[in-house]
Amino acid sequence: MVGGGIVGAAIAYGLARAGEKPLLLDEGDVAHRAARGNFGNVWVQGKGAGLTPYADLSRRAANDWAEFTREIEAVTDTDLHFRRPGAFYLCFSAEDLEKRGEMMARLDAAATIKSRFEVVEAAELKRRLPAIGPEVAGAIFSPDDGTANPLRLLRALISGTVALGGTYLPRQPAEKVAFSASGVTIDTPRGKIEAERVVLAAGLGNARLAPLLGLDAPVRPVRGQILVTEKVRPFLAYGTNFIRQTLEGGCMFGESSEDAGFDEGTTLPVLRETARRAVTAFPLLRHVQVVRAWGALRIMSPDGAPIYQQTDDGRAFVVSVHSGVTLAPFHAGPLVEALRGDGFATPAYRPFSPERFHVQAA
DSSP states (O other), X not given: OBOOSHHHHHHHHHXXXXXXXXXXXXXXXXXXXXXXXXXXXXXXXXXXXXXXXHHHHHHHHHHHHHHHHHHHHHHHXXXXXXXXXXXXXXXXXXXXXXXXXXXXXXXXXXXXXXOOOEEEEHHHHHHHOTTOOTTOOEEEEETTOEEOOHHHHHHHHHHHHHXXXXXXXXXXXXXXXXXXXXXXXXXXXXXXXXXXXXXXXXXXXXXXXXXXXXXXXXXXXXXXEEEEEOOOOOOOOSEESSEEEOTTSOEEXXXXXBOOTTOOOOOHHHHHHHHHHHHHHOGGGGGOOEEEEEEXXXXXXXXXXXXXXXXXTSSEEEEEOSOTTTTHHHHHTHHHHHHTTTTTOSGGGGGGSGGGGOOOOO
């Protein structure tokens, strides 16, 4: 396994659980860790609006999260802080609320795995979320959404891999990969590693590594900026699209999406707008102290959906995913079964091939 983030660690954990002996190469905390820049949302609302199989994939994985949590917590004794109370997608205008509701209805009609949702008008939203501000027009609520702690998840996946017989090598980024007579050679700063097969799950690094093996990972960095507050009394028992209150009491908010290259910095205009929208949604946050702010890079394909591809001989695979937390049970389960069987050369994975980005223009 090349890549020790949530995606790569989930696959390594699944392989170890299945009796394999995976070797997990991790660049270490100097990497552009997407786990540092997400809320830990186990989220299905709106996913797959442009690619219905992605909706089914997300819903299947979210439904598997409870059992996945019980299992990995038993193996690692790590509380993942998983909860599934549902979540609200907040809308600031009646027009946005109507459009969002129509999109959700179309998506659910097309999806094979159904997901419940309801349009919640302002008065009913105020009853359910008493702290909500008067400028919020309403929300879409889905009881199928949840949250987990992404850093605890990452730690548990790595420790679980090792506990089940896998090997974890930190501070060993893959500098180069190439086919060899016996399989694949991976060049690292500490020497060459020979493997029969390799899975590239190196996040943004896949864009550079995948073509070396004849694979394609057209991913780009998308920066998100996040604010975290001091701990406050519980007021938000549900998730939302851009604000959540952790079990410890602190609030996280952020929804920015910027093309900033590999710059992980923060900018005052974005942080100011993020804070303004958070206070508009929940006015009580106006007097809460912000204690941290940072930027992090997300892995984004051209359509936001996963990329799964393999070489014809099955020696190399590439996995590029934006939604690593939600899809963790899938990557540790069904995807590992595919790796140990027919690979990605099956109809189930065809919608996620990068070939979808190379359709000739009329």
